[in-house]
Amino acid sequence: MENILAQSAVRLQTNGAPLATASQPVIQLRDIEKVYQTKTIETVALNRVNLTINKGEFVSIMGPSGCGKSTLLSIMGLLDEPTSGVIELDGRPVQSYSDKELAALRNHKIGFVFQSYHLINDLTVLDNVELPLLYRPGVGGKERRERAYAALDKVGLSARTNHFPSQLSGGQRQRVAIARALAGRPEIILADEPTGNLDSVMGEEIMDLLLGLNREDGTTIVMVTHDEQQARRTERLIRFFDGSQVQ
Amino acid sequence: MLLSYLKIAWKVLLRRKFFTFISLFGISFTLMVLLVVAAMFDHLVGAHAPETRLNKMLFVNFMHVRWTSGGNQNSPPSYYLLDRYVRPLKTPEKVAVYSNFHATPSYVGNTRLDLDLKYTDEVFWQVLDFNFHEGKAFGGNEVRAAARVAVINRTTARKYFGTDTGVVGRNIEVNQTNYRVQGVVEDVPAMRFSSYADVWVPLTTSPNDLQRVQLNGDYAAIIQVKSEADIPAVQAEFDQMVKRVPLPDPKNMKYMEMHAEPLLASLSRQLMNPFTNYGSDGLTLLFSILSGIALLFMMLPALNLVNINVSRIMERSSEIGVRKAFGATSRTLIGQFLVENIFLTAIGGLLGLLLAYVALQLIGGSQVLAYAHFELNWRIFGVALLVTLIFGVLSGVYPAFKMSRLQPVQALKGGSK
Numbered sequence: 001m002e003n004i005l006a007q008s009a010v011r012l013q014t015n016g017a018p019l020a021t022a023s024q025p026v027i028q029l030r031d032i033e034k035v036y037q038t039k040t041i042e043t044v045a046l047n048r049v050n051l052t053i054n055k056g057e058f059v060s061i062m063g064p065s066g067c068g069k070s071t072l073l074s075i076m077g078l079l080d081e082p083t084s085g086v087i088e089l090d091g092r093p094v095q096s097y098s099d100k101e102l103a104a105l106r107n108h109k110i111g112f113v114f115q116s117y118h119l120i121n122d123l124t125v126l127d128n129v130e131l132p133l134l135y136r137p138g139v140g141g142k143e144r145r146e147r148a149y150a151a152l153d154k155v156g157l158s159a160r161t162n163h164f165p166s167q168l169s170g171g172q173r174q175r176v177a178i179a180r181a182l183a184g185r186p187e188i189i190l191a192d193e194p195t196g197n198l199d200s201v202m203g204e205e206i207m208d209l210l211l212g213l214n215r216e217d218g219t220t221i222v223m224v225t226h227d228e229q230q231a232r233r234t235e236r237l238i239r240f241f242d243g244s245q246v247q
Numbered sequence: 248m249l250l251s252y253l254k255i256a257w258k259v260l261l262r263r264k265f266f267t268f269i270s271l272f273g274i275s276f277t278l279m280v281l282l283v284v285a286a287m288f289d290h291l292v293g294a295h296a297p298e299t300r301l302n303k304m305l306f307v308n309f310m311h312v313r314w315t316s317g318g319n320q321n322s323p324p325s326y327y328l329l330d331r332y333v334r335p336l337k338t339p340e341k342v343a344v345y346s347n348f349h350a351t352p353s354y355v356g357n358t359r360l361d362l363d364l365k366y367t368d369e370v371f372w373q374v375l376d377f378n379f380h381e382g383k384a385f386g387g388n389e390v391r392a393a394a395r396v397a398v399i400n401r402t403t404a405r406k407y408f409g410t411d412t413g414v415v416g417r418n419i420e421v422n423q424t425n426y427r428v429q430g431v432v433e434d435v436p437a438m439r440f441s442s443y444a445d446v447w448v449p450l451t452t453s454p455n456d457l458q459r460v461q462l463n464g465d466y467a468a469i470i471q472v473k474s475e476a477d478i479p480a481v482q483a484e485f486d487q488m489v490k491r492v493p494l495p496d497p498k499n500m501k502y503m504e505m506h507a508e509p510l511l512a513s514l515s516r517q518l519m520n521p522f523t524n525y526g527s528d529g530l531t532l533l534f535s536i537l538s539g540i541a542l543l544f545m546m547l548p549a550l551n552l553v554n555i556n557v558s559r560i561m562e563r564s565s566e567i568g569v570r571k572a573f574g575a576t577s578r579t580l581i582g583q584f585l586v587e588n589i590f591l592t593a594i595g596g597l598l599g600l601l602l603a604y605v606a607l608q609l610i611g612g613s614q615v616l617a618y619a620h621f622e623l624n625w626r627i628f629g630v631a632l633l634v635t636l637i638f639g640v641l642s643g644v645y646p647a648f649k650m651s652r653l654q655p656v657q658a659l660k661g662g663s664k
Contacts (some may be wrong), residue, residue: 017405079655099577106571107573122259123255123258127254131570131573135574180573
């Protein structure tokens with residue numbers, strides 16, 4: 001656990017410059033199954049999925065609604081537990097990790113971007129972006145502010161720091177969500193249909209932003225999308241159907 | 248982090264104004280009622296001037312006769328009974344005897360003034376700590392000589408003479424009798440039955456036959472002990488004395504009971520007699536009933552808080568999901584909701600304190616209860632606030648705990664916007 005966090009720290013010291021990442025797996029899924037069980041019905045969301053995401057990759061996942069894309073992303077991001085199978089982050093299986101250890105891992109290594117933004121409406125843009133750093137020991141208020149400003153600057157929203165999410169357009173909200181994901185300087189960004197609620201122009205803007213993060217900072221990005229055109233802009237495209245990888 | 252929690256707590260309160268109002272109203276209204284009741288209770292039985300040394304006082308307010316026919320008689324004792332049997336007791340330090348107060352007419356020009364008159368002995372002024380505005384109390388010589396002297400309170404002085412200063416030596420007519428004012432004291436609240444009156448005069452000036460042999464009458468006594476440790480011995484001697492009192496009508500009277508008790512126990516014995524039938528002072532029962540009512544009363548805002556907190560937290564499941572996704576542990580989240588609840592309860596508590604203060608000022612100012620002066624009871628405030636806080640914390644933490652144990656993805660789905 002500490003080693004994993006230490007690796008993140010080493011990466012941060014490179015000041016965001018892309019690293020040599022050839023075939024260095026950051027996320028590995030082995031025989032992942034996810035079954036939703038109700039009293040009367042059993043639904044297989046993921047069926048023995050094996051997948052490796054390498055460092056610095058920009059991978060998009062496509063497939064029809066209900067094929068298990070988002071479930072897969074949640075499991076990769078440690079937001080959900082698989083029914084069976086092994087998840088490895090940086091080569092270490094995480095199944096036995098406690099709530100506290102998983103929280104620390106999410107905090108240090110992963111940033112999330114959701115289709116519906118999931119910004120906290122009662123907090124300002126700046127406070128929303130600071131959120132991941134709030135849970136990081138040793139990061140003081142001043143540093144939090146500075147890093148949140150830097151992240152907002154990166155997404156071009158430094159003029160909106162004191163606005164509330166309700167005062168922003170959909171595209172701006174998603175940029176705030178991306179800034180929030182960036183504030184903790186994670187190695188991995190998991191984006192679940194980040195352009196799904198946006199028009200095509202705004203969608204392209206967000207896509208450009210993500211591509212920039214991947215190319216300039218070497219951030220590993222896994223994106224679930226319905227948009228074929230956007231998916232083709234990424235390095236690798238994985239197609240899903242009925243809980244299984246088909247391509 | 249704490250600042251961030253407080254910021255969001257404040258926002259949540261403002262966002263749901265109606266629920267915040269209901270919640271705060273529940274907390275503050277309950278606290279206010281508890282504080283007002285506690286202030287009245289304290290006003291009735293707390294150690295306040297002139298009854299400042301309550302811990303060294305035993306009150307003899309009532310005697311109780313059980314008739315052979317099965318009936319009961321409960322009335323104040325006679326002067327004869329107190330003078331003949333209570334005064335000579337060896338263990339007390341002092342015994343003061345005084346009558347109950349009664350409204351008596353007095354006239355200022357053509358205006359009628361109903362003044363509450365009390366007949367007392369000289370010891371009355373020694374065991375009670377009256378604050379004299381001017382003049383002094385009457386002493387043993389005046390009582391023995393049945394001197395027509397009086398002590399009056401400041402309000403009476405103002406009403407009768409138009410001033411409360413320089414009235415010593417002037418005459419006041421009460422009950423068609425002229426008394427020379429010997430002292431003016433601060434007003435005593437009417438709820439302090441033992442010490443309260445508008446006019447106090449020597450009991451020897453009473454038109455009634457004080458030495459008439461009878462058990463029941465219209466008098467009471469305060470027994471002052473040297474130290475609290477003496478109380479059991481004094482009560483034991485008192486109880487022995489009561490057994491020796493001959494019954495004037497042994498054929499029809501089964502027995503007579505009389506007790507020397509602290510003020511609260513003395514009141515409780517009267518109040519609780521339908522349940523205890525004078526078998527005990529009923530204090531345990533009284534406290535049980537009062538605690539039960541207080542608890543029930545506090546349950547209302549507590550249940551209200553539980554309800555509001557559950558819906559408040561459930562509607563914030565998306566926020567919980569986001570916080571978990573970005574590294575919040577379950578403990579951190581419970582901590583956040585704990586801070587929010589403490590914040591809400593603290594605001595409710597302060598409002599309650601403010602409302603209680605205003606209510607007590609209004610009740611005191613209205614003079615529904617003559618010469619009442621209410622004070623906030625900080626101990627009751629602390630206990631009530633603590634209990635509300637505990638309920639608030641439990642009601643907030645339980646749903647937060649449940650929510651914090653959800654997988655982040657479930658929490659996120661629960662609050663999708």
